[in-house]
Amino acid sequence: MAGGFWTRFLAAPGLWLLCLFALPLTLTLAMSFGYVDEFGRAAYDSPFAPGALDNYADAFDPIYLPSLVRSVTYALGTTALCLAIGYPIAYYIARFGGRRKYLLIGLLVLPFFVNYLVRTYAWVALLSDEGLVNNALIDLGVTSQGIQMINTPWAVIGGLTYGYLVFMILPVFAALERMDPAVIEAGKDLYGNKLQTFLHVTLPQTRQGILAGSVLVFLPSVGDFVSATLLGGPNTFMVGNLIQDQFFAANNWPFGAALTVIMMIFLTIWMIGYLRAAAREARPAL
């Protein structure tokens, strides 16, 4: 009985998705129409109750615009940096890794077994005023006072880049792996120099991987709050911080939930843009 098999096969993942994805999402949506009662407790409300949409109206207050612009800017910077660092690494491993290829990829992934928060704390130890980097600079005589690196936008972008770099390397590596090395030979046979061959042969062949990597880096970066919390300063407040503060500092869960829903819609738009681009890319190949 084929139907019975497939129903059974999908029951566990279906239940998983229902409990850990659909229900929390529904609760978030329900909370976003709620209000804060006299004791400061969050209360749910119907989306049709008067004032149920106030949280959404508040979210479009221009005062929150800088946080959004900042988040998108940091995320774009992070994506660009991840590409600039991740592509050469992936290229080197895919082309010249030989039989140690998968060992090298394994080594790259290894640090990511450690929690992101803990890894970001390590960056605090590296970048702080009396941290390892500054002490090294002072010892080498590069500077006498040390340079303020932490509590700056650069530190936040650096933290994000480190945090999500592997999400760029893996898809680009996969795309390079799929590419037939013979096309590079062909490019050279057609009198392309190294740069031309790379630009006209390798890059277009790996565009899918770049696109996938960019989305995987960009989306979580926009919503990140850990990097800005630990490495940021007074002017690095991101949307993720805004949402976190609504829950744990301002005690306004309904508003935090509304911001979360808006953020999800915003990111979904980017995601759809990616899926369409990916579909367009895939078409000529069929």
Add this chain to the structure above:
Amino acid sequence: MEIFDQRLNRRQTLQVGAGAVLAAYGLSACGSNDTRGEAKFVKPEIDGDLLIFNWAEYMDPLLKKSFSEKYGVEVNEVNFDNLEGMVIKLRQGGGPYDLIFPSGEYVSRLKLEGLLATFDRDSIPNSKGVNPYYDSPWYDEDSNHSMPYTYYTTGICWRNDLVTDMTGSWNDLTNPAGDGRMFILDDFQEAIGEANLLNGFELNTEDPDQIEQSKETLLEQKEFARGFSTNTVQNLATGAALIQQAWNGDVVNTRNQVSNPEDFSYETCKEGIPVGSDTMAIPNNARSPGTALLFINWILDPENAAQNVAWHGYPQPVEGGEQEFQKLVKEEPSIAVSIEELRDKELEFVFETPEGRQLWAETFVEVKAA
């Protein structure tokens, strides 16, 4: 199971999912029902092991050990990193915790919400040593929901070897000597409060126009700031902060940790300074409330209080605790605080309305987001 033998088509699958989601929605709507219970009355007697819910690094661990040895119970501690988070866990029935450490303002809220147990303060002998101010503090008039733990002032700590021209005003946060090396406490009450005082408003004003002005003040101060942070000791000890809005006990701690304590000064500002109390209270759903009350008595014991104050750096308004604190601060008298300062209620954080509290909290997030 029968459900697995039926072949679900796509529409049915969606219906099951949507049904479950709607059920969740319905449940969530019921979940917000008011569940206030009668306050439990507690007597000091051993009724089980103890679970303490406290700020980190806020109690000498040896006191837990000695209590455990004397009474033959286990004493465990878990920590919160802000009071709002503590309340959230308490409401969800977490723990269940036997002893919590809310500030006075939080005691008044938790009491209203029916989350605190009551007790007769005369049933614990060491309550006799507590400063008479706490016979009837504003947040707990009958003094039967809480006992005081510590009290504190908020002022400015600064590096007297690197910063000059401090004027004893909240304006010193924008002293150019500390530009880019100044921290404001990441606490909406302290941040909005200092701006209110600087602007000459009442500390606890809930007037939206005044709060708006204080927001502008904070935005100007933010230009000089390196961050919003309550990691005072770390900021000062590592040299990241030259000027830091600070609780006095943290200044004591900083001076204890650095090799150059004489370089760290503390000032209380002429526009007024917030003062406050942290307390010990027993949640209504505590599993061992009797043990918790005995532990409160243990903390108020003169010798234990002295030992504890030497460890955490904050004054305790109880015999033994006061004297030890005076010893700690004799080289920097500005860190000292007197109970008389607590009597002037205007300088304690009190909210008249929940809306006012919300306005403060949201304004501070707006300052950070700008």
